[in-house]
Amino acid sequence: MSTGYYTHPSFLMHEMGHFHPECPERLQAIEDHLISHGMDGLLDRREAPAATDAQIERVHRPEYVASLVAMSPATGYHPIDPDTLMNPHTLTAARHAAGAAVAATDAVIAGELENAFCCARPPGHHAEPDRAMGFCFFDNVAIAARHALTAHGLSRVAIVDFDVHHGNGTEAAFRDDPQVLMCSFFQHPFYPYSGTEHFAPNMSNIPLPAYSNGLAVREVVETIWLPRLNEFKPEMLFISAGFDAHREDDLGQMGLVEQDYAWITQQLVDVARAHAKGRIVSCLEGGYNLSALARSVFAHLKVLVET
Template identity: 60%
Template structure:
């Protein structure tokens, strides 16, 4: 069964200035690598159906949505925080990015695919219920998980986050929800520097020091994630796929390589095959060195597609 590759033209139009690392060129780098590697013709590319307001409001407050609509500029930029800005396309891009996962899960549950990669921006895992932050406006993964819980009645959902930055928004939204098991590693100290003490019982979020390499992070997966995941037996797996832990990336200080991303993805695919009918939906989060990002996403998709 094919792997879906889901994106939307609006995701290319959101931008926060030439200086900003979270740029439209990230999607171009991924697309170029998929073409050059021959993967583009082996996956099923689809356009995301933008999320509806009701989808956003399952995990975000009406005040956040009202704030973003109020601030959305006709031209130029509106500042959410010093690193997070809106242009005239940002809100449409955020709805499209949030809808990509819904598009994916509906197709998967309809039997059209078993895995999907949502190549979207803005990213999502820092977005809190009432706050956009850290380049994120809506929590794309959380929007999809809440939709999947409501529409398909899942009882055991695994969330995996291997971004170098901690997915604080995702943790805040789902902490204490027994239907969810979230497993992550992240560099600490590093933005956002929260959610490192007294995690909820459904959180296996492991801080790691700067310059942790692939071997150290694989050990976290083997010794901390996998026992909990095996016991939990998820019915579906959602992934916040951040590639800014690559040793070439300037926004983190992990020393990961493409082979590490491939290894983690292969572990998740094996787990999904045994407990979740192969179902995995992955979302682009970080990754700012364009060459490393393109290469890393390519191996991630290759592993998802078992190619």
């Protein structure tokens, strides 16, 4: 079996203004790097469908989805918050980003793919059940995880988030849900200034100070994440794959490099092999230095392809 790679033309049409860091050029940088380094031909490329309202509303409230439809502009931009804006193509892109994660889940569970990466935007892990924020509109990973539980009848899934920012939307979607284990590290104190209060037993979210490097992160993975994951025995793993903890990324102040992302990915592959028939769906979150993002995604995908 192969590694799926889900994308869609609408991802390049959503943009939030000149010089916004969450820009279409992020995906173009990834694509260029994969092609120039010979990875492109090793991936099973698939076009992402749009998620249905029913799939999205397993995580997000119907009135919130309706509000995004109402706010979608015919021209120009509609601001959600100072950093998060809609253009006329945003809602379509967000539906396809969520749909990528759902379709990847279906294909991996069906055995068509060993694992999959959703090269999608807008990202998702800050989107709460009733609020868009932090560049995010729909929580793609949360929608996929809930789909695996509801549509496919899985009993236990794990979500691992290695973005530099806490995945507040994902935590809000699954706090106290015994079917879901969430493991993450994140820079703290830092946007969205959450993840350190109201601890839930199914959350293993570890705050780290600015300038933490790969050695500190590997210690968290080895001593906290892996014991929790192996005890939980997930039937499928989902990854919120943010690469903005890279030392070259100006939107965070952590010190990871490509080899750290490859190492983390290998640990998750080993957990998936032990408990989940190798089943992994990974979704792009942050990563805003174009060169570092492209190199890090390549390192992440190289491990997934070689499983």
